[in-house]
Amino acid sequence: MEVESKTSFGGMESKSKEVKVVTGGKLRPFDLVLRVVALALTLVAAVLLGVDKQTKVVSLQLLPTLPPMDVPVTAKWRYLSAFVYFVVSNAIACSYAALSLLLSVGNSKGNKGLGLAITVMDLVMVALLFSSNGAAGAIGLMGYEGNSRVRWGKVCNVFGKFCNQVAVALGLSFFGGLAFFLLVVMAAFALNKRH
Template sequence: MASSKDNKPADQVENVAAPVPAAAAAAPPPELKSETKTPTSYLAVSEVVLRVLLFATTVTAVVVMVTSKQTEWIPYPAPPFRVRNSSRFTDSPAFVYFIAALSVAGLYSIITTLVTILALLKPDNWKHLVSHFVVFDVLLLGIVASATGASGAVAYIGLRGNSHSGWLKVCNIYDTFCAHIASATGVALIASIVLVLLILLSVFTLSRRSLK
């Protein structure tokens, strides 16, 4: 007769768990997969591109403004009835302020671009830098925007004049000079838009970090 120890009931048989495949165990959870598709480095690369664009626009605006000198013969109410006169950016304090503001923006873009590139090696450091960048970006946006507005106001007076104040237009004489001023002001406006995009990118990065 077989021993009762050898005959175990069916409900007491131990269930052996099936082995988990190695591929399934190594697979990351779904939330990690979604994060790997959009890593933080993509945002840092976008910021580097925008800061390089900021450098290009500010330097272009400064170079165009500095090379805006033009010399022409202008009418004079006494003999010899025509005199040779030059017009340059140093004749207007608004244009001097424009050069100073855009030069600071260009230097700032160089420094922040290099810092951002170094931060790409450690994305965690870049996240901390964003909170500092956004403060200086807002400050610089105010400076660049005010310089662009001042330059545009003086350029408009040179183009149209002001009959109420007796300010004569000069762009009919210094056409090349006015073309340089208009081009530099337009490029500075693009630099202001780039700064707005940088601020929005920083705000998005900070909000994304706070939601985690």
């Protein structure tokens, strides 16, 4: 919206135009869809890894002269700090997505401060999710391939279901982080349009 104003200084008049940015109370439907998608993906990722558990019977041979012993071994997400970080990060992102969805719907007056706070928190969620995905992905890769230099053997050949569930949770969380990233990009484009 353009507003024309006249100012007088020492008998001289000048005209200037001010451009006011009107932040309408219109909700962007794509913004809401991305928030719902981020909420759903991070919720499913957290729950999927949070319930992930597999028990297998593994043969261990302590000494070459003794017969092998069958020992039940359980793989749980709580045993690795990277997976704990992943579950907690996705739970935080899911909770924030629900809160930001409510705040976005409630921000019908177009409060700029609230919009900026939501955008900054969206960016924080991108960083949080991508860092937890990196940590869990590194441990997951170690489980799939092992590391011969430190004598860590593969475990995904034994705990296949557990590892596959971790991989699916990682993929869902990645797309949840991507949804938050798109929200930040949309906010940047909206800011660019205003100026």
